[in-house]
Amino acid sequence: MLKLSVLALTVSMSVAAFAAPQKNEPIQPIEPAVVTDAAKVELGKQLFFDPRLSKSGFISCNSCHNLSMGGSDNLPSSIGHNWQEGPINSPTVLNSSLNLAQFWDGRAADLQEQAGGPIANPMEMGFTHDLAVGVLASIPQYVQSFQDVYNTDTITINEVTDAIAEFEKTLVTPNAPFDQWLQGNDDAISADAKAGYKLFKEVGCTACHNGPAVGGNSFQKMGLFEEYVTDNPAEGVAGLTGDDLDRFKFKVPTLRNVELTYPYFHDGAYWNLEEAVDVMARLQLGRKLDEEQISQMTAFLKSLTGEQPSFAVPMLPPSTAATPRPVPFEKLAE
Amino acid sequence: MLKLSVLALTVSMSVAAFAAPQKNEPIQPIEPAVVTDAAKVELGKQLFFDPRLSKSGFISCNSCHNLSMGGSDNLPSSIGHNWQEGPINSPTVLNSSLNLAQFWDGRAADLQEQAGGPIANPMEMGFTHDLAVGVLASIPQYVQSFQDVYNTDTITINEVTDAIAEFEKTLVTPNAPFDQWLQGNDDAISADAKAGYKLFKEVGCTACHNGPAVGGNSFQKMGLFEEYVTDNPAEGVAGLTGDDLDRFKFKVPTLRNVELTYPYFHDGAYWNLEEAVDVMARLQLGRKLDEEQISQMTAFLKSLTGEQPSFAVPMLPPSTAATPRPVPFEKLAE
Ligand code: HEC
Ligand code: HEC
Ligand code: HEC
Ligand code: HEC
Ligand SMILES: [Ca+2]
Ligand SMILES: [Ca+2]
Ligand SMILES: [Ca+2]
Ligand SMILES: [Mg+2]
Incomplete structure (x- = not known):
């Protein structure tokens, strides 16, 4: 099927020739984000950067998905609450809205469902949804923002995760050199990158890494021709389904910005x-x-590095006398 | 001496009356930063946000001096490498260029001298200067930036700390409501804030908290009329001098942005x-x-919250094959 579609595309390309504004390829350009609710995105951005959503008051989403570093932490496994070692590599949040589901095993259907996870994960932010919401509800500027965006006086975890997800949807990286090339600028990528892309299609990488995100749209077994040897105990989708056929099936990662991740x-x-x-x-x-x-x-893969989301470091509204205090060290625990 | 100067100022004020563009007071407005070398500031900003200056690859200057949170971590004591508990509260980096010296006990003469400390402090970033420099030297974009800014092919810790200090000098917070009031806008602060400021001078707070930073310009004993009771073992300046007269002498903190710190x-x-x-x-x-x-x-103190430094989240150049890898967990240590 892949070979067929590549062939079909090749034909249509040669017809369209230089007149075509955009090449027909198994990889499509990333579309820029369309922001429909700027206030919601701004709120989500604050929440993404706010370490008060963690028990310690030290760890935010941005700690492990650092937007200065391609939306990842550039560590084999993450450092979570109390310096606990995470079980698996932290994927980038860049272009994660294009994923068919979230997490390596796809156990969250979408970004909103995903965002509830880390806050309450004892290995990550080590908090609870109630406590996180309690912190936000104690801060008048947050209360006002939730009122403005959701028209509600009562913050719940649903609005928190919705706002975070809405911010994450803006974290797309359009206009990579490869996208410029796709859109007709022949000089946007090097001869090596062009040769690399040809090879990428020819050997069959595009069977799994395709679409705008160059991945993110299927689960595939890791280690088809040879076993992948690792100490990591993760089972992939089988951890969810218990089905042996799903063993070592992982969501195919996006190769967008893979140079950074x-x-x-x-x-x-x-x-x-x-x-x-x-x-x-x-x-x-x-x-x-x-x-x-x-x-x-x-x-070729480096030509997939797109424009990184650029925005001012968000300012977080200060805590108040009513704000529950962070518990960074266990001896301070209630 | 304080009373005299306040008196002198009062007289000159009543003469200048409404014609004066700026009130003569023991507190002066914060001047905006004058950037003379934008490339150096930009490099310093990247370094300030780069967790690769730490052993773990997880902790940057911004972890403990979070510029989303008034340049502090809003914790009683900081979380350092391996979740170690720091010995003392993290002061804000905002307006720290105005300090007569750095650290609570003033043991660093200036920002450049200070910046070398945390990188090599086993409780903070847990790294060494050589290893940090080695990381930077392995990253071509950093090498290029140091070449551009310092005209050198060899990065040393001196250029690293100089660039960080130059960035920190831009972290001033001008135009606080109180500064606007000082500059003649009578409506910039509330009647309560005005009454609070009057009281602040009358009871004698300005003896120690004065100047543009409302502090930062002297060391003073904590607990003059009553002892300050604390579990914290810090001795203040006595820890350096061994002089009992210096016991519990700390640098008077700036009260700029104290609402946030x-x-x-x-x-x-x-x-x-x-x-x-x-x-x-x-x-x-x-x-x-x-x-x-x-x-x-x-x-009044809340009217000292100024314009927070605003800039785009810096993008960090990616590591290369030559970059020494972070060591987040001890079992991975060499
Ligand atoms: C302590 C580290 C850590 C923190 C904090 C953290 N994450 Fe993650 N994140 C991870 C790891 C590790 C995974 C992969 C987990 C898995 O797949 O089982 C992940 C997965 C994700 C994914 C799925 C990406 C994909 O391609 O599947 C998204 C989206 C995400 N995180 C967003 C967030 C948000 C939003 C927050 C804050 C509310 C957050 N993360 C906090 C480490 C962290
Ligand atoms: C049959 C499906 C499949 C094919 C074909 C395939 N990949 Fe992958 N790719 C995956 C899966 C699944 C992963 C994640 C594996 C894991 O993390 O254990 C992955 C991961 C990667 C990664 C690491 C991404 C990251 O962020 O960790 C790169 C790079 C990559 N693939 C490139 C390629 C290239 C180049 C080819 C062709 C030579 C290729 N892939 C062919 C399924 C595939
Ligand atoms: C793990 C937490 C942590 C990290 C990381 C950290 N600091 Fe600090 N910083 C502190 C603490 C705590 C103090 C006060 C120490 C003291 O006074 O003895 C301090 C003091 C300072 C001061 C003095 C401020 C004043 O008013 O005296 C400056 C400036 C500063 N740090 C800048 C930096 C820079 C630049 C970096 C990165 C190179 C950095 N810090 C990394 C916690 C940290
Ligand atoms: C004799 C000197 C002196 C006088 C007078 C003084 N202060 Fe202070 N102030 C200090 C010192 C020293 C500290 C730091 C003490 C410590 O941290 O142990 C401090 C700390 C503070 C802090 C905490 C700042 C921070 O970031 O931790 C506030 C707020 C403050 N002073 C306000 C006031 C007010 C209001 C008055 C008058 C009612 C006043 N000060 C009078 C010397 C003084
Ligand atoms: Ca990765
Ligand atoms: Ca110097
Ligand atoms: Ca403080
Ligand atoms: Mg939804």
């Missing part, structure tokens, strides 16, 4: 993109690429 | 500004203020 794979075991490309070709496609091919493919 | 005092023991005002009046001046006075003084 090292280390790679669900266990964060590979730091270099070249290594990740080599692993993929061998394990998923039974192909051993040579050094030049790997280098070309890496050049 | 809770909890208060070197041990972070007081969360509410009203309580801090009460403690100060009793311990430093032997005065018991009534509720209305405290409320007025707090209204």
Whole structure:
């Protein structure tokens, strides 16, 4: 099916030739975010950066999905509450709105459902939804923002996660060199990147990494031709379904901004993109690429780095006398 | 001396009357930052936000001096490498360029000298200067920036701390309502704030909290009329000099943005500004203020919240294959 559609696209391309404003390819450009409710996005941005949604008062969404670093923490596994080691690599939040579901195993249907997870996860923010909502409800500027955006006097976790999700939807990265090339600017990417993209299609990477996010739209088994050897105990989708056929099925990660989201794979075991490309070709496609091919493919992957979301560091409204205090150290626990 | 100068100012004020563009007071407005080397400031900003200056790859200057939260962490004592509890409350970096010296005990002469401390402090970023410099030297964009700004191919800790300090010098907060009032806009602050300011001068707070930073320009004993009771073992300046006369002498903190820099005092023991005002009046001046006075003084202190530094979240250049990897968990240590 993949081969067919590539063929069909090739034909239509040669017809359209230079007149076409946009190439027909298995990868489509990222569309810029359309903001319909700026106040909601602004509120979500504050919440994303607010460490008071954690028990310690120290960890925010941005701690593990650092928007200065491609929306990830660039660690093999995350540091959570009390310096606990997380179970799995932190995926980027960039373009996560394009995912068919959230988390490596897809256990959250959408961004709003996802956002409730980390706040109450004892390994991550270590808090509870009630306590987090209690903190927000004690801060008049937050109360006012929720009133303005949701027309309600009572904040619940639903508005909190909705606002965060709405902010996350703005975290798309359009206008990558590769997108400029897709849109007809032949000089936007190097000859190496072009050769790498050709190879990316030819060897079959696009079977799993396609669409605007170059991934994010299917679950696939990691290790089709060779087993993926790892210490990490994650089972993938099988952890949810209990079905042995789902063992080691993970959501195919987006390759958008993959230059920034090292280390790679669900266990964060590979730091270099070249290594990740080599692993993929061998394990998923039974192909051993040579050094030049790997280098070309890496050049292509780097052309997927788009415009990073740019906005002013958000200002957080101060706590009040009524705000429950953070509990950074256990000995201070109630 | 204080009384004399206040008197002198009062006289000159009544002469200048409404013609004066700026009132003569023991507190002067904050001047906006003058940026002479924008590239250096930009580099310093990246370094301030870069967690790769820490052993774990997780903690940046901004972790403990969060510019979304008044340049502090709003915790009694900071969370450092491996979730270690810091020894003392984290002061704001806002307006810290106005301090006569850095740290509660003044042990660093200036911002550049200060900036070397946390990187190599095992309780804070847990790294070494050599390793931090090694990380930067492995990242071509950083190498280029240091080349552009310092005209050198060899990064040393001196350029790193110089750039950070240059960024910190831009973290001033001009145009607070109180400054607008000082500059002649009578409506910029409330009647309560005006009454609070009058009281602030009358009872003698300005003896220690004066100048543009409303503090930061002298070391003073904490607990003059009554002892300050605390579990915190910090000795203040005596920790440096060994002189018993210096026991419990701390740098007088700036009261600029004090609304944002809770909890208060070197041990972070007081969360509410009203309580801090009460403690100060009793311990430093032997005065018991009534509720209305405290409320007025707090209204004045809140009028010292200035324009917070506003800039886009900095983008950090990605690590390379040559970049030493972070060591977030000890079991991964070399
Ligand atoms: C302590 C680290 C940590 C914190 C804090 C954290 N996350 Fe995550 N995040 C992770 C990890 C690890 C995963 C992957 C978990 C999994 O797939 O099982 C993840 C997954 C996600 C995903 C799914 C991305 C994808 O492609 O599947 C989104 C979206 C996300 N986080 C957003 C958030 C938001 C919003 C917050 C704050 C409310 C937050 N995260 C807080 C570490 C963290
Ligand atoms: C059969 C499906 C499939 C094919 C074909 C495939 N991939 Fe993947 N890719 C995945 C899955 C699943 C993962 C996540 C695996 C994991 O983390 O354990 C992944 C992960 C990656 C990653 C790491 C992304 C990250 O952020 O961690 C890169 C890079 C990558 N693939 C590139 C490629 C390249 C290049 C090819 C072709 C040579 C390719 N993939 C072929 C399914 C596939
Ligand atoms: C783990 C928490 C933590 C980190 C990380 C941290 N600081 Fe600090 N900072 C503190 C604490 C606590 C103090 C007060 C220490 C003292 O006075 O003994 C302080 C003091 C300061 C001061 C002095 C302010 C004053 O008024 O005296 C400045 C300036 C400063 N830090 C800047 C930085 C910079 C720049 C970095 C990064 C290179 C940094 N800090 C990293 C916690 C931290
Ligand atoms: C004799 C000197 C002196 C006088 C007078 C004085 N202060 Fe202070 N002030 C200090 C010192 C020193 C500290 C830091 C003490 C510590 O942290 O242990 C401080 C701290 C504070 C703080 C907490 C700031 C922070 O960020 O932690 C506030 C608020 C404050 N003073 C307000 C006042 C008010 C209001 C008055 C008058 C009622 C006053 N001060 C009078 C020396 C003084
Ligand atoms: Ca990763
Ligand atoms: Ca100097
Ligand atoms: Ca404080
Ligand atoms: Mg929904």
